[in-house]
Amino acid sequence: MALYDNAAAKDLPLEQDLDLLARLLADTIRTETGEDTLKQIEAVRELAVRFVWEADSTAADELATTLATLSHDNTVALARAFSYFSHLSNIAEDLHHNRRRRYHRMQGSQPQRGSLAHSLDALVARGISAEAIKNMVAATLIAPVLTAHPTEVQRKTQLDCERTIARTLTMRDRQALTPEELEENQIALQRVVLTLWQTREIRAFKLSVKDEIENGLSYFRSTFLKQLPRIYIELEDRLSALTGAPVTLPTFMHVGCWIGGDRDGNPFVTPEVTLHAVARQAAVAFDFYFEEATKLEGELSLSSRLVTVSEAVRLIAAGSPDQPISRAEEPYRQAMAAIRQRILATAHLLGKFRGEILPFEGAAPYACAADLVADLQAIATSLASHGSALLASGRLRRLIRAVTVFGFHLAPLDMRQHSGVHERLVAELFQKAGLEDYLALDEAARRTVLLRELASARLLVTPYVQYSEETAKELAIARTAAQVHAKYGAAALPNYIISNATSVSDLLEVAVLLKEVGLVALSPQPFAAVNIIPLFETIPDLRGSDSIVRELFGLPAWRQLLASRGNVQEIMLGYSDSNKDGGYLTSNWELYKAEVKLVEVFRQAGIQMRLFHGRGGSVGRGGGPSYEAILAQPAGSVAGQIRITEQGEIIAAKYSDAEVGRRNLETLLAATLSASFPPEQALQADTPERLDLLERLSGMAYREYRDLVYATPEFITYFREATPISEIAKLNIGSRPAARKATNSIADLRAIPWVFSWAQSRLMLPGWYGFGTAIEDYRRERGEAAIEELAALYRDWPFFRATISNMEMVLAKSDIQIASRYATLVKDADIAARIFGRIKAEWRRAVDAVLAITGHKELLGDNPLLARSLKNRLPYLDPLNHIQVDLIKRFREGDESEDVLYAIHLTINGIAAGLRNSG
Numbered sequence: 001m002a003l004y005d006n007a008a009a010k011d012l013p014l015e016q017d018l019d020l021l022a023r024l025l026a027d028t029i030r031t032e033t034g035e036d037t038l039k040q041i042e043a044v045r046e047l048a049v050r051f052v053w054e055a056d057s058t059a060a061d062e063l064a065t066t067l068a069t070l071s072h073d074n075t076v077a078l079a080r081a082f083s084y085f086s087h088l089s090n091i092a093e094d095l096h097h098n099r100r101r102r103y104h105r106m107q108g109s110q111p112q113r114g115s116l117a118h119s120l121d122a123l124v125a126r127g128i129s130a131e132a133i134k135n136m137v138a139a140t141l142i143a144p145v146l147t148a149h150p151t152e153v154q155r156k157t158q159l160d161c162e163r164t165i166a167r168t169l170t171m172r173d174r175q176a177l178t179p180e181e182l183e184e185n186q187i188a189l190q191r192v193v194l195t196l197w198q199t200r201e202i203r204a205f206k207l208s209v210k211d212e213i214e215n216g217l218s219y220f221r222s223t224f225l226k227q228l229p230r231i232y233i234e235l236e237d238r239l240s241a242l243t244g245a246p247v248t249l250p251t252f253m254h255v256g257c258w259i260g261g262d263r264d265g266n267p268f269v270t271p272e273v274t275l276h277a278v279a280r281q282a283a284v285a286f287d288f289y290f291e292e293a294t295k296l297e298g299e300l301s302l303s304s305r306l307v308t309v310s311e312a313v314r315l316i317a318a319g320s321p322d323q324p325i326s327r328a329e330e331p332y333r334q335a336m337a338a339i340r341q342r343i344l345a346t347a348h349l350l351g352k353f354r355g356e357i358l359p360f361e362g363a364a365p366y367a368c369a370a371d372l373v374a375d376l377q378a379i380a381t382s383l384a385s386h387g388s389a390l391l392a393s394g395r396l397r398r399l400i401r402a403v404t405v406f407g408f409h410l411a412p413l414d415m416r417q418h419s420g421v422h423e424r425l426v427a428e429l430f431q432k433a434g435l436e437d438y439l440a441l442d443e444a445a446r447r448t449v450l451l452r453e454l455a456s457a458r459l460l461v462t463p464y465v466q467y468s469e470e471t472a473k474e475l476a477i478a479r480t481a482a483q484v485h486a487k488y489g490a491a492a493l494p495n496y497i498i499s500n501a502t503s504v505s506d507l508l509e510v511a512v513l514l515k516e517v518g519l520v521a522l523s524p525q526p527f528a529a530v531n532i533i534p535l536f537e538t539i540p541d542l543r544g545s546d547s548i549v550r551e552l553f554g555l556p557a558w559r560q561l562l563a564s565r566g567n568v569q570e571i572m573l574g575y576s577d578s579n580k581d582g583g584y585l586t587s588n589w590e591l592y593k594a595e596v597k598l599v600e601v602f603r604q605a606g607i608q609m610r611l612f613h614g615r616g617g618s619v620g621r622g623g624g625p626s627y628e629a630i631l632a633q634p635a636g637s638v639a640g641q642i643r644i645t646e647q648g649e650i651i652a653a654k655y656s657d658a659e660v661g662r663r664n665l666e667t668l669l670a671a672t673l674s675a676s677f678p679p680e681q682a683l684q685a686d687t688p689e690r691l692d693l694l695e696r697l698s699g700m701a702y703r704e705y706r707d708l709v710y711a712t713p714e715f716i717t718y719f720r721e722a723t724p725i726s727e728i729a730k731l732n733i734g735s736r737p738a739a740r741k742a743t744n745s746i747a748d749l750r751a752i753p754w755v756f757s758w759a760q761s762r763l764m765l766p767g768w769y770g771f772g773t774a775i776e777d778y779r780r781e782r783g784e785a786a787i788e789e790l791a792a793l794y795r796d797w798p799f800f801r802a803t804i805s806n807m808e809m810v811l812a813k814s815d816i817q818i819a820s821r822y823a824t825l826v827k828d829a830d831i832a833a834r835i836f837g838r839i840k841a842e843w844r845r846a847v848d849a850v851l852a853i854t855g856h857k858e859l860l861g862d863n864p865l866l867a868r869s870l871k872n873r874l875p876y877l878d879p880l881n882h883i884q885v886d887l888i889k890r891f892r893e894g895d896e897s898e899d900v901l902y903a904i905h906l907t908i909n910g911i912a913a914g915l916r917n918s919g
Helices: 010-032 034-053 057-068 072-106 116-125 128-136 156-174 177-199 210-243 271-299 311-318 331-350 369-385 395-406 419-432 443-455 469-488 504-515 537-551 556-563 576-580 584-605 627-631 649-655 658-676 688-711 717-721 751-760 771-782 787-798 798-813 816-823 829-854 863-890 898-915
Strands: 141-146 416-420 495-499 529-535 566-574 606-615 641-646
Touching: 010 156, 010 177, 010 584, 034 057, 034 606, 034 863, 057 863, 072 177, 072 331, 072 798, 072 898, 116 128, 116 658, 128 210, 128 311, 156 177, 156 210, 156 649, 177 537, 177 898, 210 271, 210 395, 210 649, 271 331, 271 395, 271 537, 311 416, 311 787, 311 829, 331 369, 369 469, 369 688, 369 863, 395 641, 395 816, 416 469, 419 495, 419 504, 419 898, 443 504, 443 556, 469 504, 495 504, 495 556, 504 529, 504 537, 504 556, 529 537, 529 717, 537 566, 537 576, 537 584, 537 627, 566 576, 566 584, 576 584, 576 606, 584 688, 584 771, 584 798, 606 751, 627 658, 627 798, 627 863, 649 658, 688 771, 688 787, 688 829, 717 816, 717 829, 751 898, 771 787, 771 829, 787 829, 798 829, 816 829, 816 863, 829 863
Parallel strands: 141 641, 416 495, 495 529, 529 566, 566 606, 606 641
Antiparallel strands: none
16 A cells, blocks of 8 residues: 555556556457457557657558558457457546545545535535534435436446456455465456457447336446445434434435436337336335345344344234244344335335245235335334344445335436427317317417416316327326326326426426326316426527526416425426537536526525536536536525436446445535535625626627538538448437437437537537637737636636536547548538638637636646546547548448448447547
8 A cells, every 4th residue: 555655656556457457358359369460459559659658740650551451350350459448448447546535535534525524524614514514405305317318339238247347356456365366356357358359349239218228227236226325324424423413314315317208309218118117117126125125134133032122123023924933033034024025015016026036925015115114214223222223224224225215116207308299289189179279379378278277177188089199199108107106106207307498388288288197286276296397408498598487487376386396496407409509618608697597586486496407428518527517506506406417428437336336426415515505705706797708708609609500501511421420320329319300400410419429530529619719809809818817717716617627628538630530531622621620720729728728738737637547548549530530431432331330330439438428
């Protein structure tokens, strides 16, 4: 451990892990493809290292020549090798981050920024009482929400292998192994690397929604079910220490899910799929509870001759249908056996669980999760009563917390659909019922008729009328939601999100739909069993969001529905489409302004606001470090209520490793705690001068972005030909289509392939375009005083600092020289020269602006860890880009063989792995 005290050597363990994994990969390649292939791969790597690390300009020409002369088989082998090294590097780096954090904790160092301990210490130092923190947490809801948005190129099989590698490497790090054990450990690593090499990386089939459901559930098994209870317990223990009294917190943090409930643009999400999603989620929860109860049954061997067991535990034990003589004096084991059997009976009642294991006939199912918690708590209380509280503080306490958090449903499943679908549905219901021509009505008239239907006891739907396929499906989905509520409870499906919400009637339409199945009513007593949530996405929608919400709160009927849900209204803000619509700076600024205005609307109405941030993995879709992003929100916009989407490859990056997953969950909680008690400087951050300045900069950036993307006719041609968008569309990475409509329009293209394509071509355009022009124009107006103003903003305003820092990361990952090679894919050389020339000039302006504002001599000047990581990856990334360009050129010139497309997809996989947050 002494090496950790030497700054120059602190990364030595990482280098050793990388060397080991590289050596094992090389040995595998040698065995599988031959020495000559390995030598060619090594030669390419050495040339790339010379170019990246030694700035050897001759190496670039040699590299291009070498890559151009590779055979197809060696090209594929190179693409696979460099792709796998990127994945192995990710594993080693994550392990090293864990290693460094553990070392700091072992040394008793100050808690690191972003940790729960650091946030609590900072709040207490500011005079925030532990009681105030406890009360705030009790009214909090924090939820990362998994979506099925497709940017995860890897197969689950690969992810499973990578988890095994991570565990095996961790064993070398955490245990003192004998030489024989070290050799065995290395052989185990070699086996997994060989398995990876002999496993097809790219799916030969398109994912179904059910496949996506299973992929999402794997993170609950590996991380959430085990780590989230530990975070609860840590917070309770820290607050107990601060208050001097035991603290038990209600459920304030869970993990949500869209997979199987998000129908927007995905025709494969059917009523049957939604039911399947809920059932599978429940099965995973019960599987975990059953296993933990079984382990507790083995652990709690206390004898009634030696301890006095409570009457409550004796009653539970007496309910066990299995009473073997060997357990006669072991009441806790008998009680856990009874609980285990009841868990099994409940699971079978709800379906899809361990069909090969049947409960005893006498085992009665639990009516709800609270009843299971009560039984487990009775055991904990009894243990404490005879001095065995220590035995209740481990697995039993974690299981109690897991059941309170995950219930019998595991994760709240959100429904989502586009407002246009609801509009057509309501219009058809009205038409078939002989009512108004809904589509002909203006907004005011629509509200009137929708409120009339909400207040009426009469239903619109009748079984004696045949509806269109779309309407029939939507009605079936609504009935499925009611069925889920009846079988699994309201917590299993609590939210309905409306994409492209542009009016109050968009929300009322969903209320009318849910009224048809008994989930919403105004009479005889107002209630809503589901949160109805507008999603504001485009720049115009964000600008009008406060007016829509103000008008919504002006409806007495809506206020009555909100009252039935605790006077909380959730609002979702879409980063992806706002960025595609207006560019990076304008998107961030319009989102910020919308939040500020919404805070005031909610304050005036006396309604609690919960923001749901639709963030993707890339900066171009709202990505970036969660901790900084939450702290950069306007003061008053968090207040303990926040949900954030986790999408695509970011889910695997954050949560496939249990320790990394716990850190990311803890960071989300720590940031929410800090943001919920904003310091005075945060409350005064939005000065009129700052707001005016950002408005001006945003306007300048918006004009430049829109002029290129939407007002330049040749731009769509450039985008389609200079990025691998068409090849990405052929990847089997998700069940959802890449575009909303079969058009050639940027507006109809989904944001995910938009940003993913630019990342592959190493331009990252959605993460910076327009910013350089805005800063240059402002400098022309104000001279050097402009940079002084902006540098002060960067130092003092969290919003601006986070905006610039994320852009700096994107610019560091871009490479204008490599991007120029993609420009050669454009058939019309004149278009290529004009569009790429314009993009290149703006890229230069953006880099110069960021360096001037931050004062850094080079990009990532204040983030040496990320800079080092990126520089380590470039020798593997850059050749993959060169290969990809050549393969795409061959493919588009007529060689549309499966082998060539497979090789292109291999490069997409490797580049995505090397960049990490690219979708």
